[in-house]
Amino acid sequence: MRTLCASTLIGEFFVIGFAGLVAMKDPDLSMGTVWTVCGIAMLFSLLLCGVITRPGGVQLGWALQIGLIASGFAVPAMFFMGAVFAALWWASVHFGRKIDEAKARFAAMAEGQAEA
Template structure:
């Protein structure tokens, strides 16, 4: 019996705390990266096309990482997104600082989420 109404099949596996936290952080990061892209574009830190395409690529990577957050590949891609966002310090100091904040939030979420998931698995 499925827990989704109207769709027969096997029940969904409960989502881990790590995956939930990853998706939450990436959702907020999506908005911030979109705004950071506009900042880099507006300050002309890069040519217009490059800043918009680069920001767009990072946004696509965030969406893919959020979609795959239940798998190891999604978490690994999330780490790559954090590194790329922190690398934005070469474009603008403010972007790099915000990238560091999100990198710290991501790290904390992965550590605490993993701890909670291990405790739940042991119980």
Template sequence: MRRQRTPVESVASIVLAFEVVVIGLGALAAWALGSVAMAPAFIAGASLVVLAAITVLTLRYPFGVWLGWAVQALVIVSGIWVHMMFAVGIVFIALWAYAVISAERAMRMRAEQESQFNDHVSGTEHHQ
């Protein structure tokens, strides 16, 4: 049976999937605008895409979320070569923060509800 993904894994991987497309377009823009030569633009873009893909695979572990924060920081840093990536990076770091924080909050709420349910069920069994 396949392991069920956590809400953090689900929403964070969606953010990263959209970000991979933007990273690729950012690499193309860096080359097209003449900010960076073709080879370095594609190597940097491909490296960041691979890092984002690895991050998706590691989201089940706490360091995967931290790796995601690093990807967000690198996207902002890419604004050095393509200035619009500063704005794009800020948008994606905001999406990342909202997704991760909201998903973690949902996981805590669900765990609390399950705990209360289990306490209720075990409490009613003692009264019988």
């Protein structure tokens, strides 16, 4: 699960940065505000890569997905991109858990065969 989720989070890191570049062109938003918010979100996505397997890591990931979708109020294209990454996040968590379960089953079978 960690690899799939981390890959999604790294993709989000870049998308947040590009959204910041787009948001800079909005005259109603100050450059300092844009880059403070984007910088925090980008740092959050990187830090999540390291804590994804700890308790609450997946829930923090969902919080980031909600934030990405909500950023559509500043950059309308982020409504779509946020939804795409929320779907990728769901798939990463769902299929990542299935892969982890399969790895555990194979490891247990290999251990059982080694004992015999």
